[in-house]
Structure formats: C-alpha cells, structure tokens
Amino acid sequence: MYVESVGVVGGGTMGGDIATVFLLAGIPTVVRDVDADRLEKVRQHIEGRFSERTRRGRLSTPEAERRLAVLQLTTGWEPFQHVDLAIEAVPENMSLKRAVLSELDRALPPLSLIASNTSALSITEMGRATNRPARVAGFHFFFPATVMRLIEIVSGEDTAPDTALTLVRVAEEIHKLPVRVKECPGFVVNRVLMRSLTEVFRFQEATGLPPAAIDRAVVESRAAPMGPFQLCDALGLDVALDVGRTLEHAYGERFRPGALIMERVQAGRLGQKTGSGFYEGQMPDPDPAEVDRARDLVRLQQLAAFTEAGRLVDDGIASPHDIDLALRAGAGLPLGPLAWADGEGLDTVKEELHVLQDRYGERFSVPSSLDRLVGSGSLGSGSGRGYHVYRRVGS
Ligand SMILES: NC(=O)c1ccc[n+]([C@@H]2O[C@H](COP(=O)([O-])OP(=O)(O)OC[C@H]3O[C@@H](n4cnc5c(N)ncnc54)[C@H](O)[C@@H]3O)[C@@H](O)[C@H]2O)c1
CATH class of the missing domain: 1.10.1040.50 (N-(1-d-carboxylethyl)-l-norvaline Dehydrogenase; domain 2)
Structure with a gap:
C-alpha cells in the first residue's frame, strides 16, 4: 500500500520529533495526545525544527509554510479515519499500549497499518489487542528522531511480510535507514x-x-x-x-x-x-x-x-x-x-x-x-x- 498520511499518537519526546520527520518529508501528519497543553508544545517544537532549517537555508519559507499547513493536532480520534499509517509513541507500558492500539483499530480504516515506537515491548502482544495483527509492526526511531538515521522495523509473530516491506519503503521516503529485525527484547541496537x-x-x-x-x-x-x-x-x-x-x-x-x-x-x-x-x-x-x-x-x-x-x-x-x-x-x-x-x-x-x-x-x-x-x-x-x-x- 502507499502511505499518504500519517497519525502519531503521543506528542512527547519522541512523538513531536517523529511528526517533524514526516512533515519535513511533505507527508500530512496528525498528532494526538490526551493532554491539550502538550499539543501546544508539539506545535512549538515542530515550528522550531522547521525554522532552524529555513535559517540554515535548507528549506525556503514558502515551502516550510506549505509543509506545516498539513499538520493537524487533536485530542480525539476523528482525523484518524483518513490515516494510512499510525505510529504510537505513548509511554513504555504494555497495558497502555494495548489500550491505544485497540482504540486505533477502531478509529483507522481497515487496511491501514499500525506501528509502535516501543524500545523493548512485544509487538506480538500489542498486535493481538487489535483485529489486524498482520498489519502491526515496530517502527523504532532513535533519539533524537530528527537527527538519528536508523529505524528498526520489527516484525512480531503475526506481522505480514507486506507490512514490513511497506514500512521499509516509508522509512526510505522519510530519508531514514531501515533495518529489518525479528522481535526480541532489546531488538538489535x-x-x-x-x-x-x-x-x-x-x-x-x-x-x-x-x-x-x-x-x-x-x-x-x-x-x-x-x-x-x-x-x-x-x-x-x-x-x-x-x-x-x-x-x-x-x-x-x-x-x-x-x-x-x-x-x-x-x-x-x-x-x-x-x-x-x-x-x-x-x-x-x-x-x-x-x-x-x-x-x-x-x-x-x-x-x-x-x-x-x-x-x-x-x-x-x-x-x-x-x-x-x-x-x-x-x-x-x-x-x-x-x-x-x-x-x-x-x-x-x-x-x-x-x-x-x-x-x-x-x-x-x-x-x-x-x-x-x-x-x-x-x-x-x-x-x-x-x-x-x-x-x-x-x-
Ligand atoms: N525517549 C527516548 O529516548 C526514546 C527512544 C526510542 C523509543 N522510545 C519509545 O517511545 C515511546 C514514547 O517515549 P517518549 O520518551 O516520547 O515518552 P513521553 O513520556 O515523553 O511522551 C509520551 C506522550 O504520550 C502521551 N500519552 C499518554 N497516553 C496517551 C494516550 N492514550 N493517547 C495519546 N497520547 C498519550 C503523553 O501525554 C505524552 O505526551 C516509548 O515507547 C519509548 O520507549 C523512547
């Protein structure tokens, strides 16, 4: 499938930077957080990263404005009905992640993919909280996501090969280096x-x-x-x-x-x-x-x-x-x-x-x-x- 829009769940240390990476690549991105104040900080963070680039001449101001215009911030699920790939970056806690994945499963179109930015938790266990475990995988960015080029693409027991392949292509599209990893505690790095x-x-x-x-x-x-x-x-x-x-x-x-x-x-x-x-x-x-x-x-x-x-x-x-x-x-x-x-x-x-x-x-x-x-x-x-x-x- 072709990923034309992305949703990020959790606008903390990683989520804000992950959204920046997608927006810089020109991909419409919605960020959801339960904390409305946090969303304001996400906006400031993303705008800050963009203005660094315009200051250094790496992005023109009109181009930055065009790419920022496709950012959406929300505390609800409504905008996720148009999302092709959702990436969760909520705190590292299995019951919270399973709850978020189950909500995503209801909010997203049936063919959309769900990825987790988890550093260590089981993708298989998370995927089984949804009705689409074959479409769930790990998409593990490193801190800070705007700088670090690596993404570990993690396949759980139920992840379909097509899901991992699509994520490899998405990683390349956002100018990152994808490596494919089978689920195990700690992955590779x-x-x-x-x-x-x-x-x-x-x-x-x-x-x-x-x-x-x-x-x-x-x-x-x-x-x-x-x-x-x-x-x-x-x-x-x-x-x-x-x-x-x-x-x-x-x-x-x-x-x-x-x-x-x-x-x-x-x-x-x-x-x-x-x-x-x-x-x-x-x-x-x-x-x-x-x-x-x-x-x-x-x-x-x-x-x-x-x-x-x-x-x-x-x-x-x-x-x-x-x-x-x-x-x-x-x-x-x-x-x-x-x-x-x-x-x-x-x-x-x-x-x-x-x-x-x-x-x-x-x-x-x-x-x-x-x-x-x-x-x-x-x-x-x-x-x-x-x-x-x-x-x-x-x-
Ligand atoms: N921080 C790192 O260096 C790093 C690096 C790689 C991976 N990770 C992984 O990324 C994930 C996020 O880590 P972080 O450091 O960004 O956490 P964080 O605590 O900075 O941010 C988490 C955000 O999720 C929000 N949140 C909580 N419940 C939510 C819900 N139900 N819906 C929407 N938003 C919700 C919180 O309000 C918060 O803004 C974790 O799984 C972590 O292991 C972190």
Whole structure:
C-alpha cells in the first residue's frame, strides 16, 4: 500500500520529533495526545525544527509554510479515519499500549497499518489487542528522531511480510535507514549496546578506575564516538538501567547492571536531565596512568559487543549486514561488531573468547555462528569470507 498520511499518537519526546520527520518529508501528519497543553508544545517544537532549517537555508519559507499547513493536532480520534499509517509513541507500558492500539483499530480504516515506537515491548502482544495483527509492526526511531538515521522495523509473530516491506519503503521516503529485525527484547541496537555497557560497568567495579579514565580510553581508541559513562549521562541513567533490567530479565546475568549505576539512580542522579549522573557537569581530566590501565577494557568491550551481535545471527534476528548497519547508524560505531570480528580474524576472536570464557564464564561463550564459520574455513576478511563476504580487488 502507499502511505499518504500519517497519525502519531503521543506528542512527547519522541512523538513531536517523529511528526517533524514526516512533515519535513511533505507527508500530512496528525498528532494526538490526551493532554491539550502538550499539543501546544508539539506545535512549538515542530515550528522550531522547521525554522532552524529555513535559517540554515535548507528549506525556503514558502515551502516550510506549505509543509506545516498539513499538520493537524487533536485530542480525539476523528482525523484518524483518513490515516494510512499510525505510529504510537505513548509511554513504555504494555497495558497502555494495548489500550491505544485497540482504540486505533477502531478509529483507522481497515487496511491501514499500525506501528509502535516501543524500545523493548512485544509487538506480538500489542498486535493481538487489535483485529489486524498482520498489519502491526515496530517502527523504532532513535533519539533524537530528527537527527538519528536508523529505524528498526520489527516484525512480531503475526506481522505480514507486506507490512514490513511497506514500512521499509516509508522509512526510505522519510530519508531514514531501515533495518529489518525479528522481535526480541532489546531488538538489535539496545541489545548489543547494553551488553557492551554491562561489561564496562563490571570492569569499573573490578578495577575501581574512575569513569573519566574509562571514557577517555574508549574515545582515544576510536572504538566508539562517546565514552560509555558520558553516553549514560546523555541517555538518562534511569533509562539505561531500565533497559538493562529488561534485558537481564530476558537473557540472564550477562546483562546484570552494575552496582554503580543502581546507586546513582537511587540517589536521583539521573544524568544531564538532573544536572548530575556519573559526572557533575563537565567530565574531569583523568590521570594518564589510569587511562592507560583502562585501555584493557576497550578490547573486552568490543568482544562483548561482538558476542551479542553473534547471538543475534544465531537466533536469526537480523542479517549480518543489517546488524552492522544498525550499530553504525544507531550507536555511531565506526565499524559494525561483525565486520570488526571479520577484520580481527574469526579464529583469533574464537581463541580469545575461549580464554575469556575460562576467566569470566558463560557471558563470553562462543556464538554458534562463529563456531560454524571457523569450522568451514571462513575466517574473516583475510580469507574473503566471514560474517560478510569480501571481494578482493581484481578478483
Ligand atoms: N525517549 C527516548 O529516548 C526514546 C527512544 C526510542 C523509543 N522510545 C519509545 O517511545 C515511546 C514514547 O517515549 P517518549 O520518551 O516520547 O515518552 P513521553 O513520556 O515523553 O511522551 C509520551 C506522550 O504520550 C502521551 N500519552 C499518554 N497516553 C496517551 C494516550 N492514550 N493517547 C495519546 N497520547 C498519550 C503523553 O501525554 C505524552 O505526551 C516509548 O515507547 C519509548 O520507549 C523512547
């Protein structure tokens, strides 16, 4: 089907930005919130994003006015009778989301699609609150949605292939990078990112090194664009802890959040939004000797990210291409973890994991996809084949 109009339910942090993205692409968009004051803030937010673009010469004023004219704000359901795709962005709570989806089911035309921006909840469970589970999928934007290019398109057990395909086309139309993912807690990006953050927290606990030394070592190694503790301060420590707990519940102790983050959250130190988290304002200058000691973490973190990405391949959650693309676009990694392992040599990575498994236990166990690849002589980019296929120049 062709999506000519969009409805966004929930005009909070994500909903306002999601509506902006559709309006910038010239797609008529209606935003519903239960809170009328919130809708006024949505209007101001969207107008603000548009005027940034006109100021920078990226959009002419008449064009901005034309695109803004197709924004509708409502506290009711009436305008949804003309919507082809509705995206819910209400708070992360299953009973609320199921109630919203069931209302959407009644308000939308029968062939329209329903998508959820959930970060972690089951699409299958949400879809079954409607009479159109085949037309329900995840459409997971990253914060801030106007800037981040990635969208994880999540298929639940009942999602029809056509629904996912339509959403891929919609994502492309709004100039985003879609990756297709099968439902699992954390999907791709949060699952791999949180596994690697958990390893950072454990390393910090074991060594007692200050967060600033660890952040500096990670950034200097160019393994990630931002230090892990700075990232948590930006995301919100409560949000990171919440995701960590959900994943621990789903996958076990390899996602156990560290004591440090729990202490900070209990003390109300939630990061930038409360003025203090792992840091109070600016990151202090670390002691160079401690930065040196923190360098051991970088490889540990890369191997932890790789093992989780390998498990995603084992479970058939997404293709190696989509996993690496998601982590580059959604987490800013310079290289996807599977391509990283291909470059290191898969036999080398496997040997290292054996050593780490002996030392730390199951959290570093070898993914079965890695076993299979090494067993068949696909040893990574040096051998022309690994998680990805590499063509040699001239061959
Ligand atoms: N904030 C992030 O960084 C982020 C990133 C990716 C995904 N998500 C997901 O996006 C969703 C929304 O998160 P958020 O941070 O924007 O939440 P938020 O709390 O900022 O906004 C939620 C909005 O939904 C409105 N709302 C509540 N019940 C409603 C209803 N029945 N009908 C219409 N509106 C209703 C609220 O008034 C509020 O304005 C969640 O599922 C979250 O997990 C959030």
